[in-house]
Every structure is written in structure tokens, then in C-alpha cells.
Amino acid sequence: MMLQTDIAVIGAGPAGANAALAAARQGFSVMLLDEQPLPGGQVWRAKSTAILDAPATPEGDAGDRLRQSVKRSSVTYAGDARVWQIEPVEGAWQLHMLKGGRTAPLRARALVIATGAREFVQPVPGWTTPGVLGLAGATALFKQELALPGKRIIVSGTGPLVFYVAAEIRRLGGEVAAVVTPNSQGDWLRVLPAMLPRPDLLMRGARWIADLMASGVPIHWRHAVTRVEGGSRVRGVGFRKLAPDWSPIGTSQGLEGDSLCLGNGLIPAVEAAQLAGVALAYHPELGGWVPRHDEDGATDVPGVFICGDSAGIRGAAAAEIHGRLAGLCAAQHLGADTRKERKQLRPIHARAARFGTTMTALSIPRAGLAQLTTEETVICRCESLTRSAIAAEIAGGARSSNAVKSGLRAGMGACGGKFCQTTVARMIAAADGRAEADVPPPTPRPPLRPVPVSVLAGDFEYSDLPIPKPAPL
Amino acid sequence: MTRIYDIAVIGGGIMGCACALRVAEGGMLPIVLDQGDLGQGASGVNAGTLSLQIKRVRLMPYALKGHHEWARMGNAVGFHKTGGYTLAFTEHEAELLYERQRLKAEAGAPISFVSAQTLRKAEPGLTQKVVAASYCPEDGYANSSLTGQYYRRRLQDQSISYHERCPVTAVDHDSNGFTLATPIGPVRARRLLLAAGAWLRPVAALLGVDLPVRARVNTVSVTGRMPPLVSTVIGHATGLLTMKQKANGTVLVGGGWQGRGTPQAGRGQVTAETVVPNLALAQYALPGLGNARVLRSWTGFEANVPDFYPLAGALPGVENAFVLGCVRGGYTIGPYIGRLMGDFILSREPELPLFDPARNFDEEAT
Amino acid sequence: MRLVPDHSGRIRRSALVEFTFDDAPVKGHAGESLAVALIRAGHLHLRDAPEDGAPRGAFCCMGLCQECVIGIDGLAVESCREIVAPGLVVTSFRGRA
Incomplete structure (x- = not known):
């Protein structure tokens, strides 16, 4: 039997979950899908069932609030559901998802895409060595499993994420060998005014950095890891000073460690939007190729809405509001009048987005980094x-x-x-x-994630196969 | 002073490029223009099957020649002659197989029927449920992804001008020849070859000619790398399955299951409704495929006219304009028919007859 | 002096269970991700890259990069998305394409 819903939301991070909640409040049936067992997305990823008890964190609390909201709402949540195909069928959208070892179709009248982001890592020699993880990848281990990738960990990359990762390593009992970041202290000083509207985050970041300094963990500003030593596992890295354009200069220094967390900012995950037929536009300040959308998240494709980081890297705070906007927009598309509420939300989103894009700007690699x-x-x-x-x-x-x-x-x-x-x-x-x-990315192809042939085929009799008439002789 | 080319080729697929190479060999100065990249239309996204068992009877002489062309291109296009089996799973399919393959054998393809035992010995990974099977030692495959790279190199080697991402938006013509409006400015040529595949109809319309070209939207899928599962090219009595495992272990599954979309809209779309049974059929034939993960499915536009025979000859009503396309089995036959077309343009007698685009298309193929 | 407290002593995890990785016994907490259990046990090298045979292990940790793929019941699955369960038989993709 075909599942049906008014609105399907792909991705249950702050954007998608809030889109689902906003649309559900307008009286529509909403199905919220995510690859993870529970809502939260990457930023508020839920702890696994292996964690019985642990001290609270701001991310955990924010995620728990979101998960409670979804649970208490009329939104139907489907976890561990991987959407592998999106296609227009009879004026609606048909999604195909992999769940519980089977594939199932879902038909929706409107579609909200909130697929978030993935990491950009500038390749350096040895970055394929086991023990090298993405910076964002490392945070998935921290949040879900409260686990570390090693014992003595080198943290390298751009933007605020290096300091969050370093702080989490220390919170979880690991040793940070050093923080290596292409950003300079000057880069950070310049963005301080833009951070003032979020004193909470400013204070938290300041504490992370102060903690590293007080504990004698080296912070190598305006440096980058230029090679990973090891072979079958990380043993250490080489790192070098960078010029203002982030091209490597100076001699190579060495650091020992058993793992490396490495990342250079986020890229919107646009493949789902592309499959739905949404055209891309290039916005380097938003992380690169972004599905074309208006400020509320409406795309050029009727019935398809996009929000959060998959619409451009603006961060979690902006994603929450953007999600509500896109959810309301989808509701509007199905007949509700949400204009007033959206008008109120837009300035709030704009403020949050200004902060988020400031952080994005710190994370975006400068041209010289390509020389690594x-x-x-x-x-x-x-x-x-x-x-x-x-x-x-x-x-x-x-x-x-x-x-x-x-x-x-x-x-x-x-x-x-x-x-x-x-x-x-x-x-x-x-x-x-x-x-x-x-130079746009390659043509998008389904499936969005690898799908086993046996799962696609399911149980079938040969006579069930709708084999068309043979080709002309 | 603008250079005047002897011929402008619209469409840098296999046929356009092969023809350009031939006329250049004959002393002409060609230019190739493609709206996208060379060899990225049907030439570059088909399943790469080189099987005489799925060729049309009347096109068999062309397909046999085509196989030789691919063998000659060899490694550069990922050519592998593996032999191929075509399978029937029901009595009805067995009848179809006997009837069709016999006619193809009579047309010159070295196709024979094999026993279940022979098949099992050759391909132990195939299902035991095969009712009948035919074999052709000439069958194999090439890597269609390499088409663009291959022809780009060939054109460069012969110093033939080509322009990618260069759509022709208008064509003027007078007694001196043709002037094409393009993003790189006007391109002037004495002759014109339309080789735009599924886009032939809108391109011919630039000259006021209506070609009854339609497009099928063929689906192809590829899996991740697998241990050896099958060593030959596998087909189905109806023609609705092609499958081969590449040297790198990936398995390519095609067979002409239809996706959605039109060339005019720019792209075709895979639809679960057809890609799922396509892969189910593949798994039925090769049970070990069940453990493979599908990494990518895509579509390509295969152009045809109502009688499913090629357009290859003079464009009706426009002097010095030619058209080449709509060849069923166009990947296999493309390099050869492109050469024939080159000979025709050079005013030489082609080795095998071409297919007059001015013919009456009323008779639908059966 | 530290400004970020060490929480490692305050985390309670589920019971350890045993599974095998290429026939070697590995202990992990029931319900945690296979990738994490393997990393903790020192099994970082999960597969060899197909073309150059170079060692690879978990990288993106969110089910995208396919670097942490391992074999369970004949299927290739992402170890960062699989859950530790007692008796699980896990095979690496080391030493084969």
C-alpha cells in the first residue's frame, strides 16, 4: 500500500523538523524523514541507545527539545529512512525510501527538502589514511556515541568547528595534540562585532579557546596540515605556515598524534533538490552551489521547498527559522494563508542568517589552500x-x-x-x-544513497515482471 | 576574414565525430559543434553493449562492420570481446529466441543455440531457470563513458576544430553555404551535417525541415564493484536486459527500460517504476547480483523514426545539407555508419547503402 | 587548569557484547555504531581502496563517503550506520577489490 501525506520533509535537522512542525500546525498531514534513528540532524544528533547516562550539553538539550516537539506534534516521523529517489508522479511527488531492509514509496503533494550539508576537505597527501576523519564527522562520533577517534588527536581546519571539536575531545577525556587553523587571530577579531548579537556563542567560543591556552594545547593560527604520516593508521602530521591567501609558506613542522580531524567548511547537500529538478546557482558565500530559492525557501519547481543548510550554509539558528518559513510556504502552496506569519519570521531569519554567514565566511577556504x-x-x-x-x-x-x-x-x-x-x-x-x-557539478543521478539490488527487487515472481513487448526485429 | 569550413557538423557524438574524421581524411576541413560535451549524449550514456544478438536483421551487415571498428579502437574505448548469451526463461520466450536468433544468424551473425549444460559450465553464476539460450562469440562491450575522451583525442590528433558547450541557435543559408549562429560567433560552412541525435528534430527545424524524430528514454544502472559474477555479456530473449561485469568489477545493467522526459526538456529521468523491474530481471538472471549495491541509474535519449531505420543521407529539400542519426544499435554501428556518411559527403560510393531520409515513414515497424 | 570539564567519568554505557571482525573477537557496547566499536578496538583499517589498494577507514561518519563500508551477511554496509549486536559477524573489505 502506498503511503500518502500532504507534505513530506526530507531531513529532520533544525530546518526540516521545524518545517514539519510549522506545516503540521497549519493542519496538514506531514511525514518527516531522516536517515538517523531520531530527529536532530548533524548539529543536534541524538545519542545512541548505548549511552545510558551522560552530562547535558547545549547541543543535546536543543536536540532533546526538538525531539520532544516532534513527538508531541501530529508529525509522523520515519527514522532510519533513506530517500533514494524523488520523482514527479501525477502532479504529486513520489519518494522512494529504504527502511528496514525494504524500499517503500511515499506520495506527497508538497516536498520540503532539508538535507543539510556535508563537509569540504581540501585534499592533502595522506588524507585517506585510516584515522583521518572529517571535522563534522568527528562531531557525529561525539554527539551520537560520546566517543573519540583516537587518544591524541590533531584538530585542523577552518572556522569555529575546530574549537568546538577540540573542546569536545577534551570534554570526553581525550588529548588534543594541537589545533591547526588557517584562520588568524585577526580573522576572528574582525568578526567579533558580528558575533555580539549572540553573546552565548561568543562566550562559549572564548571559553573553548581559553581552555586550550590554559591547558597548554598549542593553537597554530594561520597554519594548515600539509601531510598526514602513517600508512595504515595516522602517526602524525606535517603542518606549515600560510600566506594571507592561505598558500603554504615556510618550513614544515611535525606533530605526533593517532588521529586527525580535518575540515574546511560545509557544502550544501543539494543532490535531493537536483533530483527534484531544482536548478542550482553559485553562491560562494553560502558554501558553493545552492538550489535556487526565494527567501522563504520556495524553489522554481512548484511544490518543492528548501530550507536550512541545504539552501546555503547559514547555521543551525537560521535553519530553525528557515525551516518554519519553508514549512509555512509549503502550507501556503496547499491552500493555507501563512503570509502574515512568514512576514514576521523573515527579519528574525535574516538576523540569524547574518550571524551564520559570518561563521561560514570564516570557514570558506581561500584560494591558496588548493595548493595543499x-x-x-x-x-x-x-x-x-x-x-x-x-x-x-x-x-x-x-x-x-x-x-x-x-x-x-x-x-x-x-x-x-x-x-x-x-x-x-x-x-x-x-x-x-x-x-x-x-563549472557546475555533474548531472545528478539516483539513487541518492547506494541501494542493494536485492532490496530494490524485493520478493517477486518472474511472471510479476512487467516485461514490455520486444524491440522491433 | 572568417574561415569557411567545408562542412559544419552539429552534434559531437560518435556519428558526427566519425563522419568529421572521415571527411577530414578525404581532404575536407570540418568543424564539429556540440551543445554540451563531446560524446555525452546517447553516445556516452548507453550501456556499451556490442551484441549482434540484439541488432535488427536488416542492420546486421552494418553491425558486423561496427564490431570491427570497436575492436580496432580497442583499449582506448574499453573494448572487450567476451562473447554473449541471450536467455529465455519461459517456453514463450524460448520460441521468440529461436525465431529471432535464427533470422539474425541467417543475416550473418555467428549465433548458435547452446544447451543448459554448456551455459552452466560457461556461466555458473547464472540462474538454473534458463529454458533456452543462444550464444554469439562476437559479442562484447565497450565503455561508453570513454566516447567523449576518445573522440576528443582523435579530433585533436587530426587538428579538427571542435567546440563544446556551443549550441547552434540559428542557421542561415544561401548559395555560398551555411552560416550558423553560435556562442562563439557565426560559423560559416559550405556543407552541413546534422548529427544531433535525439535533438535532430529541433536542429532540422532551424532549416525549416520537419524530421519525424522521436526519442526513447533508455535506463542504465551500475553497481559497485563485486567479485567475479559473470564473464560474458548477458541478454534476454525480448532484448529487455543487457548485463555485463566490467574489468573493475562493477556490473552494468540496461535493456531499454523507459524513463521519463524529453530531449526538449533537457534531461531524462529515471523512474522507479521501470528501473526496479529492470534490476529485478537482472537479479533473476544472475542471483549473485542481489548483494550488489546500485550506485547510479541514468537515462539516455535514443532517437528513432517511425520505421526504426536510420536517417543517413541528404537532408530533404536543403542542398548540401545532410542528416545522420536514428540508428537502432547506434553505439555499435555509429563509428561505421559515420564513416559511410563521410564517404557519401565526399561523393564516394559508400561500402554499404545509406538510408534515405526522404523515404516514406508510414510503415510502422512490427 | 581546565575550563572545559572532563566528562568521561560520568558517562554510563550499555553492557559490552562481543562480535567478530575478520574472525577476531571485538567488544562493543550494545547499540553503539559499529564504526566506533571498531575504532575503539584499534581496527581503523576497514578496507582497501579498489584501484591502489591503499588502506581506508571511517571518514565522514555520516553515511556519505562509503569509506567505512564492511560486509555483513554478504552485503556491503556502512559501519558508521550499523549497530553493534552480540554475535554479529563482520568482514572487512581488505585485501580484495
Whole structure:
């Protein structure tokens, strides 16, 4: 039997969950889907059932409040549900999701996409070594399992996330070998005025940094990890001073550690929106390619709305409000009048977004950081393709993401290009003297996540297969 | 002074590029223009099957020649001659298989019928539920993803001009030839070849010619790397399954199950309604495929006209304009028919006859 | 002096259960992610990259990168999304394509 709902929301982070709640309050049936067992998204990821008791954290509390709200609402939550296909069917949207070892269709009259973000990591030699985790990836371990990737951990990357990760490592009993960040203290001083509207976050960040200093953990400002030593596991890293454009200068220094958390900002996860037919626009200040949308999250595709970080990296606080806007917008599409409420929310969202985009700005890599990727560095992890192989393909005339993907398989592997396409596109743009905005990502392809053939096929009799009439002889 | 090319080719797929290479060999100065990248339409997104068992009887001589072309291109296009089995799972399908493969064998394809025992020995991973099977040692596959890279290199080697992301938006023509409006400015040529695949109809319309071109939206899927499951190209009596495991372990599944969308709208879409039974059929044939994960499904537009035979010849009503496309089995036959078309444009007698685009299309194929 | 308190002593976890990784016994807390249990046990190297055979392990920890894929019941699954359960038989994708 086909599941039906008025509004389907993909992603139950602060944006998606609030979209679902706002739409449900307008009287619509809402189904909220997420890959994780419980709502919260990456930022407010819920603890696993292995954690019986643990001290409270701001993220945990915010997530618990959200989970309570969803539980108390009329929203139907489907956890551990991976949407793998989105298609328009008879004026509605049909989603196909993987849940409990089966695939099931869901039909919705409107669709809210709140798929969040993924991490950008500038490839450096050795970044594929076991023990190297994304910065955001590390936070997933902290929040879900209260676990650490190692005992003596090097934390490296841009923006505020390095300090959150370092603080969490210390809170969970680990040792931070050092924090290595391309940002300078000056970069942070310059954004202080923009942080004043959020004294809570400002104070928290200040405490993280003060704690590192008081405990003698080195903070290497305006530096970057330039290579990972080890082989089958991380043993240490090399790091270097950066020029103002973040190109590496100076001699390499060494650090010992058994794991490395590495990240250079977030990228909107746009594949679901692309599958729904939403066009992308390039907004570097929002993390790169962003589905085209208006301030309330309405896209050019009727009945499809987008919110939160998947609409551009603006952070969790903005995502909550953006979610409500998009949920109300979806309700409007189905006949409710939500104009007044949306009008009230817009300035609140704008304020939160200003703060969020300031943090995003600190996280966005400057051009010189691309020089960390040496000729022999693997860029496409799935297919083990090095920078020199990709450069040769581009030099041979492949001047689009699709062309490099076809000729070389960069983006054809298991991750679907999620961790190489930004680097590849930048290489094409640089080689061809074009703007990054002129090199869009490859054509999106379903499934959004790998799906076992046996799960797709399900139980069937041969005679059930709707085999069409044979081709002309 | 603007350069005047001997011929402008609209469409940088296999046929357009193969024709450009041929006319250049014959001394002409061609230019190739593509709205996207070279070889990224049907030429680059089809399943890459090179199987005589799924070719149309009347096109068999072209397909046999086509196989030789692919064998010659070899590694550069990921060519593998593996042999191929076509399977029937019911008595009805077995009848269909006998009837069809016999006709194809008569047309020159070295197709034979094999016993269940022979099949099991050759492909132990296949289901035991096979009722009948045919075999063709000439069958195999190439990697269609490499089409663009291959032809880009060939054009560069021959110093043939090509422009990607260069859609032709208008065509003027007078007694001196054609002037094409493009993003790189006007392109002038004495002759014009339309080789725009599923986009032939709107391109011909720029010259005021209505070609009855339609498009099928064929779906292809690929899995992650798997241990060896199957070593030959596997088909189905109805033609609705093609499957092969690449050297890297990935398994490619096609067979012409229909997605949605139109070339005019820009892209085709996979639909669960057809991709699911396509993969179920593949798993039925090869049970071990059940453990594989589907990483990507996509569609490609396969152009055709009502009789499902090629358009290959002079464009009706426009002097010095030609059209090439709508070849069923176009991946296999493309390199060869592109060469024939080049000969025709060079005013040489093609080795095999072309297919007059001015013919009457009323007779629907059965 | 520390301004961020150490909470590690205040975390209570579920009982340890045993599963196997390439036939070696591994202990993990029931309900936690397989990736975390494997990391804690020192099994960082979960698979070899198909083309160059280089060692790989958990990277994105959110089910995207496919680097932490392991085998359970013949299926390739992301260890960051699988849950530890007693008696689970886990195989690595090391040493094979």
C-alpha cells in the first residue's frame, strides 16, 4: 500500500523538523524523514541507545527539545529512512525510501527538502589514511556515541568547528595534540562585532579557546596540515605556515598524534533538490552551489521547498527559522494563508542568517589552500585518482565536471562525487580561466544513497515482471 | 576574414565525430559543434553493449562492420570481446529466441543455440531457470563513458576544430553555404551535417525541415564493484536486459527500460517504476547480483523514426545539407555508419547503402 | 587548569557484547555504531581502496563517503550506520577489490 501525506520533509535537522512542525500546525498531514534513528540532524544528533547516562550539553538539550516537539506534534516521523529517489508522479511527488531492509514509496503533494550539508576537505597527501576523519564527522562520533577517534588527536581546519571539536575531545577525556587553523587571530577579531548579537556563542567560543591556552594545547593560527604520516593508521602530521591567501609558506613542522580531524567548511547537500529538478546557482558565500530559492525557501519547481543548510550554509539558528518559513510556504502552496506569519519570521531569519554567514565566511577556504593538494595527492577517494591524473584529463580537453567524470571516473565511485567534485570543478575553472560559477557539478543521478539490488527487487515472481513487448526485429 | 569550413557538423557524438574524421581524411576541413560535451549524449550514456544478438536483421551487415571498428579502437574505448548469451526463461520466450536468433544468424551473425549444460559450465553464476539460450562469440562491450575522451583525442590528433558547450541557435543559408549562429560567433560552412541525435528534430527545424524524430528514454544502472559474477555479456530473449561485469568489477545493467522526459526538456529521468523491474530481471538472471549495491541509474535519449531505420543521407529539400542519426544499435554501428556518411559527403560510393531520409515513414515497424 | 570539564567519568554505557571482525573477537557496547566499536578496538583499517589498494577507514561518519563500508551477511554496509549486536559477524573489505 502506498503511503500518502500532504507534505513530506526530507531531513529532520533544525530546518526540516521545524518545517514539519510549522506545516503540521497549519493542519496538514506531514511525514518527516531522516536517515538517523531520531530527529536532530548533524548539529543536534541524538545519542545512541548505548549511552545510558551522560552530562547535558547545549547541543543535546536543543536536540532533546526538538525531539520532544516532534513527538508531541501530529508529525509522523520515519527514522532510519533513506530517500533514494524523488520523482514527479501525477502532479504529486513520489519518494522512494529504504527502511528496514525494504524500499517503500511515499506520495506527497508538497516536498520540503532539508538535507543539510556535508563537509569540504581540501585534499592533502595522506588524507585517506585510516584515522583521518572529517571535522563534522568527528562531531557525529561525539554527539551520537560520546566517543573519540583516537587518544591524541590533531584538530585542523577552518572556522569555529575546530574549537568546538577540540573542546569536545577534551570534554570526553581525550588529548588534543594541537589545533591547526588557517584562520588568524585577526580573522576572528574582525568578526567579533558580528558575533555580539549572540553573546552565548561568543562566550562559549572564548571559553573553548581559553581552555586550550590554559591547558597548554598549542593553537597554530594561520597554519594548515600539509601531510598526514602513517600508512595504515595516522602517526602524525606535517603542518606549515600560510600566506594571507592561505598558500603554504615556510618550513614544515611535525606533530605526533593517532588521529586527525580535518575540515574546511560545509557544502550544501543539494543532490535531493537536483533530483527534484531544482536548478542550482553559485553562491560562494553560502558554501558553493545552492538550489535556487526565494527567501522563504520556495524553489522554481512548484511544490518543492528548501530550507536550512541545504539552501546555503547559514547555521543551525537560521535553519530553525528557515525551516518554519519553508514549512509555512509549503502550507501556503496547499491552500493555507501563512503570509502574515512568514512576514514576521523573515527579519528574525535574516538576523540569524547574518550571524551564520559570518561563521561560514570564516570557514570558506581561500584560494591558496588548493595548493595543499600536491600532484600525487588522491582527490577522488573512491577511485584513487590523483591530482595529476585529473589535471591530465582536463589538459586533454575535458572541460566540464561531466566530462572529467566520464573520462576518468572521478565521481563515478561509491560516494557519487560528494568528496571530490568541488576540488575537480575548481581545477577545471582554474585550468580553463573560467569562473567557478561556470563549472557546475555533474548531472545528478539516483539513487541518492547506494541501494542493494536485492532490496530494490524485493520478493517477486518472474511472471510479476512487467516485461514490455520486444524491440522491433 | 572568417574561415569557411567545408562542412559544419552539429552534434559531437560518435556519428558526427566519425563522419568529421572521415571527411577530414578525404581532404575536407570540418568543424564539429556540440551543445554540451563531446560524446555525452546517447553516445556516452548507453550501456556499451556490442551484441549482434540484439541488432535488427536488416542492420546486421552494418553491425558486423561496427564490431570491427570497436575492436580496432580497442583499449582506448574499453573494448572487450567476451562473447554473449541471450536467455529465455519461459517456453514463450524460448520460441521468440529461436525465431529471432535464427533470422539474425541467417543475416550473418555467428549465433548458435547452446544447451543448459554448456551455459552452466560457461556461466555458473547464472540462474538454473534458463529454458533456452543462444550464444554469439562476437559479442562484447565497450565503455561508453570513454566516447567523449576518445573522440576528443582523435579530433585533436587530426587538428579538427571542435567546440563544446556551443549550441547552434540559428542557421542561415544561401548559395555560398551555411552560416550558423553560435556562442562563439557565426560559423560559416559550405556543407552541413546534422548529427544531433535525439535533438535532430529541433536542429532540422532551424532549416525549416520537419524530421519525424522521436526519442526513447533508455535506463542504465551500475553497481559497485563485486567479485567475479559473470564473464560474458548477458541478454534476454525480448532484448529487455543487457548485463555485463566490467574489468573493475562493477556490473552494468540496461535493456531499454523507459524513463521519463524529453530531449526538449533537457534531461531524462529515471523512474522507479521501470528501473526496479529492470534490476529485478537482472537479479533473476544472475542471483549473485542481489548483494550488489546500485550506485547510479541514468537515462539516455535514443532517437528513432517511425520505421526504426536510420536517417543517413541528404537532408530533404536543403542542398548540401545532410542528416545522420536514428540508428537502432547506434553505439555499435555509429563509428561505421559515420564513416559511410563521410564517404557519401565526399561523393564516394559508400561500402554499404545509406538510408534515405526522404523515404516514406508510414510503415510502422512490427 | 581546565575550563572545559572532563566528562568521561560520568558517562554510563550499555553492557559490552562481543562480535567478530575478520574472525577476531571485538567488544562493543550494545547499540553503539559499529564504526566506533571498531575504532575503539584499534581496527581503523576497514578496507582497501579498489584501484591502489591503499588502506581506508571511517571518514565522514555520516553515511556519505562509503569509506567505512564492511560486509555483513554478504552485503556491503556502512559501519558508521550499523549497530553493534552480540554475535554479529563482520568482514572487512581488505585485501580484495
